Amino acid sequence: MNADSRFAALRRRMAESKLPALLVSDIPNVRYVTGFEGVFDDEANVACLLTLEVARIYTDSRYAEAAGEVAQGTPWIVKSPLENVYVGLCAELGEEEVFHIAMEASAPYGRFRFVSEQFRGRVEVIDDFVETQRQVKEAAEVARIAEAAEITDRTMEHVLSMLRAGMTEAEVALEAECFMRRNGAESVAFSPIVASGPNSSRPHATVTDRAIESGDFVVIDIGARVKGYCSDMTRTVVVGTASDRQREMYESVLEANELAIAAVRAGIPGSDLDAVARESLAKKGHAAEFSHGLGHGVGLEVHELPHVSARGRESLRAGGVVTIEPGVYVPGFGGARIEDLVVVEDGGCRVLTRSPKHLMEL
Numbered sequence: 001m002n003a004d005s006r007f008a009a010l011r012r013r014m015a016e017s018k019l020p021a022l023l024v025s026d027i028p029n030v031r032y033v034t035g036f037e038g039v040f041d042d043e044a045n046v047a048c049l050l051t052l053e054v055a056r057i058y059t060d061s062r063y064a065e066a067a068g069e070v071a072q073g074t075p076w077i078v079k080s081p082l083e084n085v086y087v088g089l090c091a092e093l094g095e096e097e098v099f100h101i102a103m104e105a106s107a108p109y110g111r112f113r114f115v116s117e118q119f120r121g122r123v124e125v126i127d128d129f130v131e132t133q134r135q136v137k138e139a140a141e142v143a144r145i146a147e148a149a150e151i152t153d154r155t156m157e158h159v160l161s162m163l164r165a166g167m168t169e170a171e172v173a174l175e176a177e178c179f180m181r182r183n184g185a186e187s188v189a190f191s192p193i194v195a196s197g198p199n200s201s202r203p204h205a206t207v208t209d210r211a212i213e214s215g216d217f218v219v220i221d222i223g224a225r226v227k228g229y230c231s232d233m234t235r236t237v238v239v240g241t242a243s244d245r246q247r248e249m250y251e252s253v254l255e256a257n258e259l260a261i262a263a264v265r266a267g268i269p270g271s272d273l274d275a276v277a278r279e280s281l282a283k284k285g286h287a288a289e290f291s292h293g294l295g296h297g298v299g300l301e302v303h304e305l306p307h308v309s310a311r312g313r314e315s316l317r318a319g320g321v322v323t324i325e326p327g328v329y330v331p332g333f334g335g336a337r338i339e340d341l342v343v344v345e346d347g348g349c350r351v352l353t354r355s356p357k358h359l360m361e362l
């Protein structure tokens with residue numbers, strides 16, 4: 001993916017923030033600032049150095065060939081020192097008389113300490129510098145997320161078509177994972193959540209060997225990854241016939257989901273959107289049972305900026321991709337969540353998740 005416009009925006013923001021040098025080593029941020037695909041993995045030993053003059057990638061021999069190949073025709077110069085990448089980088093900065101660098105707040109403390117010892121100058125720690133820019137997606141990024149969402153919709157349809165009492169949560173999760181991989185996902189965006197019966201009251205339940213029983217709520221939360229970009233969606237169904245209490249819970253969650261989606265538009269703070277869903281659930285007596293934030297940004301990571309919760313005081317921006325996922329959870333009884341992925345637009349939003357949302361009794 002061409003990163004020229006990102007690059008220009010980063011340098012402009014660095015100049016505005018009086019940051020002469022930026023060190024990027026968080027892997028999703030590396031992928032974003034370089035635009036390189038299929039080069040760095042989670043184990044990568046990599047540091048991208050961006051100043052107003054140079055753009056250099058320091059990495060080890062495992063990644064050097066692949067990085068060198070994709071760097072051709074880009075502003076990036078790839079270096080693969082034999083020693084720790086930060087040793088060479090700090091020495092070169094000293095020679096170039098750069099005495100102020102910024103590191104990501106997400107960097108491990110050991111790395112911060114090492115760089116602080118090696119670098120002869122001021123090491124500043126910055127929060128979310130690249131992440132802030134990542135939250136507004138380019139059209140090509142939205143297209144990949146939409147593709148991932150489409151695979152996820154098809155996966156949900158497939159999984160629900162085979163779901164029945166007697167299957168274990170683990171069997172359903174494996175089926176979802178295989179289907180996504182067979183249908184164009186490079187990987188899952190996260191391990192599927194399949195939470196049945198009493199387990200469904202845990203929003204991030206881990207999959208168990210519990211056999212699904214008739215009368216269970218089953219919460220299925222899945223996401224695919226396509227060319228680096230994630231999707232995220234949740235549906236809740238009842239196996240067998242829903243009880244009145246399950247029906248009431250489900251309809252309350254659905255109404256909160258629909259009201260919140262109707263309120264999404266560029267300019268609304270994430271916290272206001274969260275409040276729309278929370279007030280709707282409170283009117284039905286479920287205030288205490290909606291125990292997490294309404295949603296989150298999705299992109300190169302499944303959870304990224306912006307916050308769509310009480311923490312989200314900043315306004316959503318057009319081009320943001322966020323989830324809307326209210327839920328109601330009652331320990332010992334069960335829970336329901338309905339999660340859709342939407343693209344924030346001026347005056348509204350585009351819903352990427354297409355799976356039906358009426359209460360399904362399977």
Ligand SMILES: [Mn+2]
Binds near residue numbers: 232233323339
């Ligand atoms: Mn989510």
